Amino acid sequence: MGEHLAMDIGWVLAAVVLVAVLLFGLMSLRRWLLELGGGTVECSLRELDSGSGVWRLGIGRYVGDELQWHRIFGYGRAPRSVVHRRGLMVINRRTPSGEETAALTPDAQIVELKDGDHTLELAMSMAALTGFLAWLESSPPGWPIDLQSSI
Known part of the structure; x- marks a missing residue:
């Protein structure tokens, strides 16, 4: 039971980190697009x-x-x-x-x-x-x- 719980928590943490990285990437892309035209x-x-x-x-x-x-x-x-x-x-x-x-x-x-x-x-x-x-x-x-x- 403990192994499955640890594995589930690991997947949840990985998903949270992935979402945070994606959000940061979207903000960076937006800024790059705004600055693209000078x-x-x-x-x-x-x-x-x-x-x-x-x-x-x-x-x-x-x-x-x-x-x-x-x-x-x-x-x-x-x-x-x-x-x-x-x-x-x-x-x-x-x-x-x-x-x-x-x-x-x-x-x-x-x-x-x-x-x-x-x-x-x-x-x-x-x-x-x-x-x-x-x-x-x-x-x-x-x-x-x-x-x-x-x-």
Whole structure:
């Protein structure tokens, strides 16, 4: 009886490990597919409208006039949040403070944005922020871009 129980437990543990490896493989494949076309940057996002104030790690992907944000630990192909370049306002730029320093990468810079009625913050490296601001400023002529004086 003990042999069969040990063998059953072994099969269950092997199945659990196999499922964990498959899930990790799917997440890795998803990230590779997101980064395949280029125009991606690692960035954290915090939605100020929701009231939760939680930083979520993700990948920003530039697609035309949108920055599509995908959670880094996820399986879906659809973006969780989309930042539209047209009418986007950059409200503030700052370095992480307090508990944010533990949640974000050491070289992170935070930029607060207003996209219509939606207010959010993006945290990214200085190089990624420079690229984001260049993408924002390179919009077609006649598009309203509002970079506040604090930038």
